[in-house]
Amino acid sequence: MLRIRQTNSTRPLHLTTLIALISVTVLLISVLINFAFFRQPEIMATKQNLNFSDVAVKNMPFTENGKIAWWQENKGKLHKEFNIPSPAKNGDWYISVWNSGSGFQNRPEGDIRVFSSETQDMICFRNDSDKCLQKDLVMRIENNRSGGVNIQIGDKDISVK
Structure with missing residues (x-):
């Protein structure tokens, strides 16, 4: 053996x-x-209707503190380059920040009514059909009567100066 x-x-x-x-x-x-x-957030598109603004951002920070810091670092750039926010006569303004991580898509060809199942979960940033995103809200930002700003991230409301 x-x-x-x-x-x-x-x-x-x-x-x-x-x-x-x-x-x-x-x-x-x-x-x-x-x-x-450590990826750098990038503003990909903006859109405005009266005092309501939409901003598509690629590579948004993951954390709540990172998102608030992004707003504080970029609010001047948004105002200077895109005139966002644009207050109403009473001073109110609203900004919705959307995640553009998966990239822009074409608007579906079919039924484009507001409540169509193909388009209700999309937001488009131009009249062109190639600047649409699946809705993935990162945060909402609005001014408040005391001169501060309220930021809504998920189900949390955060007041910042």
């Missing part, structure tokens, strides 16, 4: 493979964390 004897020379190979696997895993996790948390 032939006996196969294991030697210690195979152990370093297993250890080397394990170290390589751990290194690759750590590298992949680092890349994913970097991509998820």
